[in-house]
Amino acid sequence: MPHPFATRVGVRRLVTAAIAAPSVHNTQPWFFRLDGSAAVLELHADPDRALPVIDPHGRALHISCGAALFNLRLAIRVTGHRPLVEPLPDPARRPTLLAAVRAEPAPMPSPSQSELYATIPHRRTNRRPFAKRRVPQVVRDELMAAAREEGAVLSLPGPQTTAYLLSLIAAADAKLVADPAYLAELARWTPDRTRGDGVPWYAFGPRPSGRGLPLRDFGPAAPSAGRDVDDFAARPQLAVLLTRGDGPADWLRAGQALQRVLLTAARRGVSSSLMTQLLDVRGSGRDEHRSHGHIQSIIRFGYGPVVPGTPRRPYPEVLERV
Template sequence: MLHPFATHVGVRRLVTAAVAAPSVHNTQPWRFRLDEDASVMDLRADLDRGLPVIDPRGRALHLSCGAALFNLRLAIRVTGHRPVVTAFPDAAGEPALLASVRAVDAAMPSPGEAELYATIPHRRTNRRPFGAKRVPQVVRDELVTAAREEGAALSLPGPQTTAYLLGLIAAADAQLAADPAYRAELARWTPDRARGDGIPWYAFGPRPTGRGLPLRDFGLGAPDAGREADDFDARPQLAVLLTRGDGPPDWLRAGQALQRVLLTAARRGVSASPLSQLLDARAAGPAEPRPYGHIQAVIRLGYGRLVPGTPRRPFPEVLERV
């Protein structure tokens, strides 16, 4: 079977799948490089696309790149090859080099792998209100398994823990909104003109009223004329992604786990959006030992209307050939 790196069309298909991954503020902080003999594809962090206010340690950047890495692995897998990933192959010399990926012959993908790959173009971050229907236990169990397969854990908190988390997120959201540096950083990634990155106005969702779910308001500083407001659901279903450690390898692993969870959810018709303010407000703090793991993502789950996708950078901007 033709090697997935052998042709321009094959490489473009892989990179197109990879860059469909979600990223913090849709910054798309990744670059790919194919070596001269087309045997290795490197994933590099695009550090110029970092967010120094909410992500000074690069945690969210690594999660974003991890999500792209999972999509790349899946795209290789459906060609009848197995991705062989070396994470941080030169951690001391090139810390921005996050992974090197080879593709070796393997059996054809399972139906589940093929379905996850087919879901990549349809996964969306949904910042609109969700309906009252609850995510059934069988799907919740599948999401837990998806995280575990990538070396992470997914906790599904009950009502009391959910209320506690929402209180912390609301306080963090208020803290961030009062910070001029945060508002300026957010404004850089919420463009009022068409471009290939950032969160466009149509993806903001309704303006949160502050009486319900503490969803991030991407419209801070933008005129609210014509933009609807909503309380959202005060009792959302949350999922919390955790890892044992809290360093770059854990963040890259968490990004892959997050994307497997999000694709599994989308495959089952479940909408999802992040509630990241708590992590953003604590981003500059040191990683403290935690007996139950380090939170890497808080996700809102439910059933919502279809929403459009956000833009992506052109293929030539993200791929480099040696």
């Protein structure tokens, strides 16, 4: 098969798959650069899309870009090539360059790799209430294995730990919504008109009542008329994604693990959303489980209704050719 970087159509297919990844507040904080020899496709962070209030160190930005990197790896793999990824190749001189990706011929992908790739356009962040049906153990085992394959750990806490996490998330959420700077930052990424990024009104989900699950409300300043209010499940099925370290390389790894987990869930018909308020507030208890690793994401799993996807920036905006 032709090299995946050799044609405009091939590069467009790769980048389109990459940018379908989830990102914090749907900021899509990335851009791609193809060098003149078409030998290296670079993934860059876009600092203009950073969130200085909730993500001052760029942890969530790196995780978002890591998710895009995983999609890019899958897209290369299904062309009959193997992605060769050099993470953070020149942090001193090129701090926005998060990964340099090359490709070499390889056997055709496994059925599971092809299925994960086919799931990319169908994965959704689902902020709707989930059914009471539990995710089967065989699926939970598969989700944990997906994280391990990317060098991370997915922990599935029991009822007591889940209740404790929810209390921490609720406290963090209350602290955030009392911060005018947070509300201003959120408003920037919850547009009241159609555009290619941010969380649009139709993806907000119901307004949390405050009596149940402390799901992030993406429309705290939006008019409440016509918007449902829900308690959500008092006992959600949570998972905690952890890494051994807590620096840029770990965050990039966490993003790839997160996306493999989310695609694996979607492939099995399991809905998911992220509950990251605890990670957005300094001193909120994020590192209380450091003996087991550093928490990089808290995920809600379950069975929810079909929801529409969120918009993506046009392909020409995210690719540079040099």
